[in-house]
Amino acid sequence: MAAAAASCCHGCWLLPLLLLLTAAAGALGAGGSSLELLDVKSLLLPAASCHTPEEQKPGTTRMPVVHRHGPCSPLAGKQGKAPSHTEILAADQRRVEYIHRRVSESTGRVRRKRGAAPVELRPGAPSSTSPSSLSSSTKSANLPVSSGSVVDTGNYVVPISLGTPAERFTVIFDTGSDTAWVQCEPCVVYCYQQKDPIFNPSKSSTYANISCSSSYCSDLDVSSCTGGHCVYGVEYGDGSFTVGFYAQDTLTLAYDTVKGFRFGCGERNRGLFGEAAGLLGLGRGSTSLPVQAYDKYGGSFAYCLPATSAGRGFLDFGRGAAAANARLTPMLTDNGPTFYYVGMTGIKVDGHLLSIPGSVFSTAGTILDSGTVITRLPPSAYEPLRSAFVKAMAARGYKKAPSYSILDTCFDLTGHQHQGKVALPPVSLVFQGGACLDVDASGILYLADVSQACLAFAANDDDTDVAIVGNTQQKTYSVLYDLGKKAVGFAPGAC
Ligand SMILES: *[C@@H]1O[C@H](CO)[C@@H](O)[C@H](O)[C@H]1NC(C)=O
Numbered sequence: 001m002a003a004a005a006a007s008c009c010h011g012c013w014l015l016p017l018l019l020l021l022t023a024a025a026g027a028l029g030a031g032g033s034s035l036e037l038l039d040v041k042s043l044l045l046p047a048a049s050c051h052t053p054e055e056q057k058p059g060t061t062r063m064p065v066v067h068r069h070g071p072c073s074p075l076a077g078k079q080g081k082a083p084s085h086t087e088i089l090a091a092d093q094r095r096v097e098y099i100h101r102r103v104s105e106s107t108g109r110v111r112r113k114r115g116a117a118p119v120e121l122r123p124g125a126p127s128s129t130s131p132s133s134l135s136s137s138t139k140s141a142n143l144p145v146s147s148g149s150v151v152d153t154g155n156y157v158v159p160i161s162l163g164t165p166a167e168r169f170t171v172i173f174d175t176g177s178d179t180a181w182v183q184c185e186p187c188v189v190y191c192y193q194q195k196d197p198i199f200n201p202s203k204s205s206t207y208a209n210i211s212c213s214s215s216y217c218s219d220l221d222v223s224s225c226t227g228g229h230c231v232y233g234v235e236y237g238d239g240s241f242t243v244g245f246y247a248q249d250t251l252t253l254a255y256d257t258v259k260g261f262r263f264g265c266g267e268r269n270r271g272l273f274g275e276a277a278g279l280l281g282l283g284r285g286s287t288s289l290p291v292q293a294y295d296k297y298g299g300s301f302a303y304c305l306p307a308t309s310a311g312r313g314f315l316d317f318g319r320g321a322a323a324a325n326a327r328l329t330p331m332l333t334d335n336g337p338t339f340y341y342v343g344m345t346g347i348k349v350d351g352h353l354l355s356i357p358g359s360v361f362s363t364a365g366t367i368l369d370s371g372t373v374i375t376r377l378p379p380s381a382y383e384p385l386r387s388a389f390v391k392a393m394a395a396r397g398y399k400k401a402p403s404y405s406i407l408d409t410c411f412d413l414t415g416h417q418h419q420g421k422v423a424l425p426p427v428s429l430v431f432q433g434g435a436c437l438d439v440d441a442s443g444i445l446y447l448a449d450v451s452q453a454c455l456a457f458a459a460n461d462d463d464t465d466v467a468i469v470g471n472t473q474q475k476t477y478s479v480l481y482d483l484g485k486k487a488v489g490f491a492p493g494a495c
Contacts, residue, residue, distance in 0.1 A: 036424040036441040040417055042308040043447045052312040061256040061297075061317040063158045065173075068274060070309030073157060074170050075195050075275040085448050088155075089405040091272075092373040096460075096468060098236070099176060099339070099367065103466045106336035155373065155471060156305055157276055158315050161252035162263075163204030169196050169277035173303070173315060175370040175481070178285030178338055179220065179234055181242050181264030182278030190268035195275045201265055207249045216262055217246060219286045232264045240271020242278075251289075253317060258293045282370070282481070283338035290483060293317070299483025303370065304495035305475045307442035313495040323478045326489030329431035332365075333486060339367045340481060342488050343432035344467060347381060349388040350425040356381050364460070364467045368479070368488060372470040374406065374446065375429075375457045381467070382459035385427075389455055392425035407446055407454035414451050429469065437469070437490050440476040 050072035054064050066072040069082035076082065083091070161168045162182060169182055183191055185200040201207040209229040210216050217223050217230035223246065224231040230246040244266040251261035266278065273279070281288045282301065290299050302321040304313035332341035344366040347354050360380045377385065386409050390400070393411055401410040416422045424444050429437040446456040456472045478494030480487070 036426050036439075036444060037421045038424050038441040038445065039421055040413060040447070040450060040453075041420055042310070043442060043445075049310065050312075051308075051310045052306075054312065056254065059255050061253045061321070063160070063254050063315045065156050065158050065303055065305065065313040065315050066311075067306070067309035068155050068157050068172065068276070070311075072310060072312055074159075075157060085446075086405050088373060089407070089446075092470075093406055095176075095372055096376055099369070099372070099468060100460075100465050103336065103339065103367075156303075156313070156370065158280065160280060162199055162261075163201075163249050164206040165204075166250070166252045167197070167199060167204075169199065170275075171278045171280045172273065172276045173280040173282055173370065175282045175340055175368070176338065176372070177234075177279065178281040178283040178288040178291075179232065179264055180261075180278065180280045180287075180289060181232070181234065181244070181266045181269075183242075183269050184244055184265035184267055187267050187269070190270050192269060192271065192273055193275060194273075194277050196277045199265070199277070201247065201249070204249055206259075207247060207265075210246045210248060210262065216248075220246060234264065236271060240273070242266040242269040242271075244268065256317075258289070258296065261289070262287065262292060284333070284340065284483065285338045290317070290481070294483065300481065300485075302478050302480040302489075304478045305370075305471055306495050307440060307476050311495065322480045322482065322489065323491030323494060326478065326480050326491040327435040328480075328487045328489040329433045329435035331481070331483070331486045331488045335365055339369070340488060342366050342368050342469070344429060344469070345432055346430035347377075347385050348426070348428040348430065348436075349385065350392045352388070353430070354381075354384040354388055356384055360463060361467070363463055364465060366467040366469060368469045368474075368481075370471055370474070370479075372468045373472055375470040375473045376460050376465075376468045377457060378463040378465070378467055379459045379461075380463050382457060385457060386455065389425065389427070396423060396425070401452045401454075404446075404448045404452055404454050406458045407456070408458070410448075410452050410454035411445075412451045413453045417450075429473065431488075435488075435490060437473065437477065438492065439473045440492075443473045443475045446472060 052072065069076055156173060157170050158173050159168055159170050171182065182199045183194055185198050187198055191198065212225035212228055212230050214230060220232050222233040232246040233241065233243045235241040242264060244264050246262065247265040248260045248262045251258040282290055285291065290297065290301055297318040300319050300321060301315065301317045303315040306313040329342050332343060335341045344361045345358060346356065360378050364378045390409060398411040398416060401412040404410055413422050424441055427439045427444050444456060445453040447453045476493060476495060478491040480489035
C-alpha cells in the first residue's frame with residue numbers, strides 16, 4: 001500500500017523532509033523547496049534551435065516525433081509563422097468542443113447511420129462557388145461528422161513513407177481519429193500548401209483504388225462511389241475537410257512496411273493542416289493504422305512527446321514499443337468508437353490526494369488524447385485542483401498573474417528562477433489499477449511568458465462532459481496503447 005503510493009507519487013515521501021529543510025533554511029530561495037524543477041527558458045517559444053539529432057534505429061518501427069512548429073520540425077520555417085499561444089489555445093478549445101460533440105453523439109440519443117452517404121463526394125471535381133461543398137452538403141444531408149478531430153491542434157508530426165518507390169511525408173499523428181490520408185495528385189483546386197511534394201499515385205507501382213463493393217469501403221464513416229471506386233470524406237470540427245479516393249498502398253514506418261495499408265488519397269482538402277502532408281489516425285476505429293496492422297503489431301503502439309518544442313520524441317509500433325517500467329491502467333472499450341478511454345480516479349497535488357468524489361470521474365469518463373493540448377477536467381475536479389495548486393504556489397511565494405485565454409490560474413515567476421529553474425508543487429493524475437502520471441515539470445504550467453505562467457489544466461463546462469488528458473501533461477512519458485491487452489500505460493523519462 002505504502003509502496004504503491006510512493007511509486008505513484010514521487011513527492012509524498014519527500015515532503016516531510018523537504019518541509020524540514022525549508023524550515024531550517026529559511027533564507028533559501030524558492031528553489032530550495034523544489035519538488036519539480038521547471039527549466040523556464042526551455043518552455044518559452046520560440047526555441048532557438050533543435051537540440052537533438054534525429055536518431056534512427058535500423059530494423060525498427062521507431063519514428064522521430066517533433067513538435068509541428070518547433071525548430072526540429074521539417075515543417076517549421078519560412079512558410080507560415082508559428083501560431084501564437086492564444087491561437088493555439090483557441091484552437092484547442094475548438095478541438096475539445098468537437099470531441100465533446102462526437103462523444104455525446106456516439107453515446108447519446110443520436111446514433112448516426114454509417115456508410116450510406118446521401119451526398120455526392122467527388123474528388124477532383126470541385127463545385128464552382130461553395131468554398132466547401134462537402135461541409136455545406138454535410139449539414140443539409142445530415143451526414144455524420146466523420147471520425148476526425150480539429151487537427152489544427154494536432155501538434156506533433158512524424159515522417160512516414162508511402163508507395164513504391166517509397167516517398168517520404170511528414171504527417172500529423174492523432175489518437176483522436178481513425179482514417180489516415182495524404183494530399184494526392186491530381187489536386188488542383190482544393191489543396192493547401194504542404195512542405196513535401198504531393199503524393200502522386202500514378203508513380204507508385206503498389207497503389208490501388210478500393211472498390212465500392214469492398215467491405216473496406218463500408219468501414220468508412222462517410223463514403224460514396226465514383227466509377228466503381230470508393231470515395232472517402234472526413235470533415236473536421238472546424239470546417240476542415242479532406243475528400244478523395246480510398247486507396248491502398250505500401251506504408252513504410254521507419255524500417256518496416258505495412259503492405260496494402262488503406263488510406264485516403266485526398267484530392268480535395270482544406271484546412272489548417274499547416275504544411276503537413278496529411279494525417280495518421282491512431283484511434284480505435286477499424287480504419288486506423290493500429291487496427292489495420294493488428295496482426296503485425298498486436299494493436300500496440302507507444303509515443304513520447306518531448307518536453308520542449310526543441311526536443312525529439314518517438315512513435316513506435318508493436319509489443320517492443322512498450323517500456324518495461326510502464327504503469328498500466330485498463331483501456332475502457334465500451335464507450336463508443338475511436339477514443340481511448342481510461343479510468344481516472346484521482347488527482348494529487350504536493351503529494352496529497354484531493355478530496356474529489358469518485359463519481360465525478362466516473363460520470364464524465366476520461367479520454368487520453370495526443371492532439372488536445374490542455375487537460376480538461378470536470379468542474380468538480382478542476383476546482384479542488386486549482387485551489388490546492390494556488391495554495392501550494394502561494395506557500396512557495398509565487399504571486400498570482402492575470403488569467404490567459406482558457407487558463408484561469410496563472411502566476412508570475414519573475415525573480416523566482418534559481419539557475420534558470422523554478423520549483424513547482426508536483427501534480428499527479430491517478431488511474432484505475434494504481435497507474436499514475438506524475439506530470440513532468442514541463443507539463444504543469446503553460447508559459448505564455450515568465451510573468452504569466454498558467455496551470456495547464458482547464459475545466460469543462462459541465463461535469464457530464466468527458467475529461468481529456470491532453471498532450472502537455474503527457475510530455476516526457478512513453479504513453480503506451482495496447483488494444484490486444486486492453487491497457488494503457490505510462491513510463492516516465494522516455495524522451
Ligand atoms: C483510381 O481511380 C481513379 C479515378 O477513377 C483513376 O483515375 C486512377 O487511374 C485509378 N488508379 C488505379 C491505380 O486504378
